[in-house]
Amino acid sequence: MRTFVRVLLGLALVFAGTSHLTFARRDFRAQVPDFVPLDTDTTVLASGVAEIGLGSAILLAPRRRRKAVGSIAALFFTVIFPGNLSQWVNRRSAFGLDTDEKRVARLFGQPLLIWAALWSTRGSVGARR
Structure with missing residues (x-):
């Protein structure tokens, strides 16, 4: 199950990152908080490359490096959380999130991503590390 979640998360990140650079670029601009000092489009492009x-x-790291990669991914999901908050606070519609209820519901997805990054990159209990 951990492998399935890890592969799913890795593929989702590659897809999301690719969408930052292509078809969803405008929607991702809605998430960039006003306090970010970089140009909005530059921020979207940089975060896409990072994703x-x-x-x-996450997909390709050798087993001995997965824990570190998972920790970095969890940190990344934590760092980008203000973008989700900004979209809700500023009532910016994007990705079909066109009501306050939908935007606030999305906030609860971020802890799940953090958990998935950490859980899926750790070995099973009792496994050799």
Whole structure:
């Protein structure tokens, strides 16, 4: 099950990162908080590249490096959480999140991503590390 979640998360990150660079670029701009000092489009592009890199690392990292990669991914999901908050606070519609209820519901998905990154990259209990 851990392998399934890890592969799913890695593929989702690569897909999301690719969408940052292509078809969903405008929607991702809605999530960039106003306090970010970089240009909005630059932020979207940089985060897309980061997601592709993280997703690839989650998929391809050797077993001895997975825990570190999972920790980095969890940190990434934590760092980008203000973007989700910003979208809700500023009432920016994107990705079909066109009501306050939908935007706040999405906030609960971020802890699940953090958990998936950590859980799926750890060995099973009692496994050699």
